[in-house]
Amino acid sequence: MKKRTLYLTTGLLLVSILGVSTNVVSNHLKAVEAADNLNNIVDANESTELEKDIREVAFNQLSDEQKSLIKGTWEEAKTETIIAQPETAILYDESYAGKEVIAVEFNLNVAHKPNNMIVLVSQENSKLIGLGLID
Structure with missing residues (x-):
């Protein structure tokens, strides 16, 4: 939003100094708005893709x-x-105890409870490091 305001202010200042026609100003403002919208879309997609990637990994x-479950x-x-805490997870690599990890929760196709599986993945290398225990 700050970038957009800066671009708009800069564009208007240039118009007053250079006496550029209103048509050029309109095109400039449209380009700034389009660039701002594109940045917002890219930011949203990056976040979504990262989340999808770790779930797929x-x-x-x-x-x-x-997988069949x-x-x-x-x-x-x-x-x-x-x-990651040894009290609440089965850690395949104990060096992750006390460290931040990503918990990926999959719903299971079973009739009993618990009906989900929590997989723990390293933030550094996306390696499967354990399974979360369910209360």
């Missing part, structure tokens, strides 16, 4: 048996950043 590291697709999984 986590899914692809599961065994075929685990998942209801729907990996795209429906939820993510959350948590602190």
Whole structure:
């Protein structure tokens, strides 16, 4: 938003100094607005793609048996950043204890509770580092 205001102010200042026609000003303002909209779209897509990527990466590291239990697709999984604790997770790599990791929660196609699986993934290298325990 600040960039947009800066661009608009700069554009208007140039118009008053150079005496540019209103048609050119209109085109400049449209270009600034289009660039601002494009930046917003790119920012939103980057966030969405990152989340999708970690969910897909986590899914692809599961065994075929685990994958067969998942209801729907990996795209429906939820993510959350948590602190890995041995008391609340089975850590394949104990060096992650007390560190921030990404928890990817998949819904399972089972009739009993719990009906979800929490997969823990390293933030640094997206490696599967454990499974979250469910209360």
